[in-house]
Amino acid sequence: MTNIINVKVDKEHFLTHALAPFSGAEEDENENSLPSKRDKKWVFSLHNQKENTHITYRTYRKKGEYRSDPILVETLTSTTTFTPLARMNKNGELELLGADDKRFHLLEDLLLSIINNEDFNWEIFAGNKCARCGRKLSNPTSLKLLLGTVCRKQLLLNSNVTVSKTANY
Numbered sequence: 001m002t003n004i005i006n007v008k009v010d011k012e013h014f015l016t017h018a019l020a021p022f023s024g025a026e027e028d029e030n031e032n033s034l035p036s037k038r039d040k041k042w043v044f045s046l047h048n049q050k051e052n053t054h055i056t057y058r059t060y061r062k063k064g065e066y067r068s069d070p071i072l073v074e075t076l077t078s079t080t081t082f083t084p085l086a087r088m089n090k091n092g093e094l095e096l097l098g099a100d101d102k103r104f105h106l107l108e109d110l111l112l113s114i115i116n117n118e119d120f121n122w123e124i125f126a127g128n129k130c131a132r133c134g135r136k137l138s139n140p141t142s143l144k145l146l147l148g149t150v151c152r153k154q155l156l157l158n159s160n161v162t163v164s165k166t167a168n169y
């Protein structure tokens with residue numbers, strides 16, 4: 001694995017990060033779908049302090065794919081297998097595809113149910129890269145928020161996404 005998992009992610013901001021690679025202009029002015037201009041990925045890891053175990057995930061949208069294509073989520077326990085897990089609907093929500101667990105309709109509900117489970121005591125870590133564009137981060141504020149300065153501004157322009165109130169622009 002190439003990403004260094006070393007930045008702790010606030011649970012409060014987790015969904016912003018998890019969904020950031022899939023935000024941005026995806027339609028032209030006539031509402032025709034546009035393909036993604038580059039690969040977009042975000043790696044995050046859930047650590048269970050109690051049992052000293054972790055699971056690492058990678059959310060991935062390939063260059064050339066459309067908003068209506070499923071997003072791939074890989075668990076890094078298996079090295080090469082990608083499993084399409086969710087698809088973005090018209091409201092910009094990530095709907096789970098053929099989920100075994102029918103309690104959850106959206107990817108974020110599933111992730112929130114995991115991280116909010118007190119029994120498991122999860123902590124979330126991610127690589128020192130921008131959640132939206134994947135560029136390496138060095139600015140302390142950017143590292144704290146896991147978003148670069150340009151992408152923070154871009155996300156503010158996108159009404160679907162909530163950016164940290166503590167962001168220092």
Ligand SMILES: [Zn+2]
Nearest residue numbers: 130133148151
């Ligand atoms: Zn960025």
